[in-house]
Amino acid sequence: MATANDDVLDEFLDERDHETDSPSWEREYNKKQCPDCGGLHGLDAVACSVCGWQPT
Incomplete structure (x- = not known):
């Protein structure tokens, strides 16, 4: 769950061209x-078979 602090941090990072998604x-x-x-x-992959990464 996002909080006001998360929103402020995301805005700060976004203003400096950092990805927040x-x-x-x-x-x-x-x-x-x-x-x-x-x-x-x-296209049917749900996890990376190389490093194990999965979208959240």
Whole structure:
């Protein structure tokens, strides 16, 4: 659950061009790409088989 402090921190970071959204899969042609290690996976992947990353 987000609090007022989280909102203030997100605004502070956003003003300085930092990403405040939860990371998710990136797309590389017809594959999903892990934002952590860059591993490529099929579109049905739910976790990275290279580093174990999962979207939250």
